[in-house]
């Protein structure tokens with residue numbers, strides 16, 4: 001089949017890796033190259049197992065890091081608690097490491113089969129599938145047809161679907177997979193009424209910057225601030241760079257992506273901890289800044305268009321498994337298509353049967369953790385501090401770790 005993947009992020013690259021041996025695969029990515037924006041993720045769970053099956057786990061592990069755990073800090077710079085990562089690694093049977101999100105992309109790129117046609121600086125603006133021609137419900141489904149260009153370009157054959165690029169080109173294919181993230185252009189088309197993100201009441205900013213001195217101070221433990229309403233993380237991404245993540249509670253109503261504003265960030269997050277203050281002083285002009293949100297779609301495919309990764313089932317960073325389930329979901333889609341051969345419809349149904357229960361379980365766990373992410377009051381902070389102390393007790397840490405890994 002000719003398969004077009006929208007989005008060359010983690011899900012798109014993982015899927016291209018798996019489909020390339022059997023299909024002609026094009027990946028269209030709007031950014032000019034691999035996206036550098038970084039934050040440290042914990043890699044475990046279904047994505048780890050999928051990466052093993054894909055034969056890419058060693059490539060990813062080699063780019064990862066093993067932290068000792070988390071150190072909690074109060075605004076006066078004192079340490080208020082610790083959690084070790086050891087019990088988590090043990091509960092995951094050693095299948096657990098930390099890795100910068102961009103390194104996952106680079107790792108997958110390093111093993112991408114050369115037959116994959118990966119096109120950067122290529123933005124998809126609309127999707128056309130003759131099988132879904134009910135323009136009222138799916139405004140993106142009907143597109144103007146500019147002159148044909150390129151080998152797969154041209155007016156879509158009756159039974160093929162097409163993506164329209166920002167320059168007006170139409171690319172026809174047998175299957176379009178939207179791996180274009182939580183704000184997918186395809187979700188409304190596939191699951192009408194479910195296009196918008198589902199905000200969870202938080203906004204998160206993150207960036208990496210050069211600071212070997214602070215990186216050495218932070219060492220092998222991530223710093224997390226013990227604060228109410230706003231929380232900061234700082235960690236040594238490597239010997240030279242510090243990673244920062246800043247989270248705040250916001251009204252859950254809006255869905256619009258916020259505009260990064262360095263001065264606002266420095267003002268709003270000042271005073272959480274001296275090391276976070278230092279990192280804030282170095283905040284770059286441009287950084288990742290978005291609402292924490294899930295994507296909910298009661299169906300993942302329609303006609304010849306299917307959703308994968310965050311576009312289908314973003315669990316939000318509260319679940320701590322977005323990358324893992326993005327890889328695992330992509331691999332589940334590829335396996336389902338492999339299993340059903342030329343029967344596309346059966347392959348897409350098999351994908352949901354195989355993968356939806358796990359994806360929804362991770363999403364539920366993300367929703368459950370939402371209220372604990374950033375304490376809303378001194379009382380809630382106190383409850384969390386007591387809980388943390390309990391985690392330090394023999395036996396309890398193993399139990400908590402097991403339930404976290406199983407979530």
Ligand SMILES: Cc1cc2nc3c(=O)[nH]c(=O)nc-3n(C[C@H](O)[C@H](O)[C@H](O)COP(=O)(O)OP(=O)(O)OC[C@H]3O[C@@H](n4cnc5c(N)ncnc54)[C@H](O)[C@@H]3O)c2cc1C
Pocket residue numbers: 006007008009010011012028029030031035039040041042043101122123124125179180181182185204205206245308309310311314315316317320321322323324325326
């Ligand atoms: C601060 C933060 C911390 C996180 N921590 C963790 C963690 O600890 N563990 C974990 O597992 N996950 C974590 N995640 C989540 C994880 O990063 C995502 O769930 C994961 O990257 C999803 O991958 P994806 O490929 O589906 O989507 P994305 O990574 O969003 O990739 C989508 C790609 O599509 C491209 N694109 C979008 N629209 C178009 C278009 N119209 N045309 C062409 N290309 C397009 C984008 O440029 C992008 O490259 C975290 C996320 C954040 C923000």
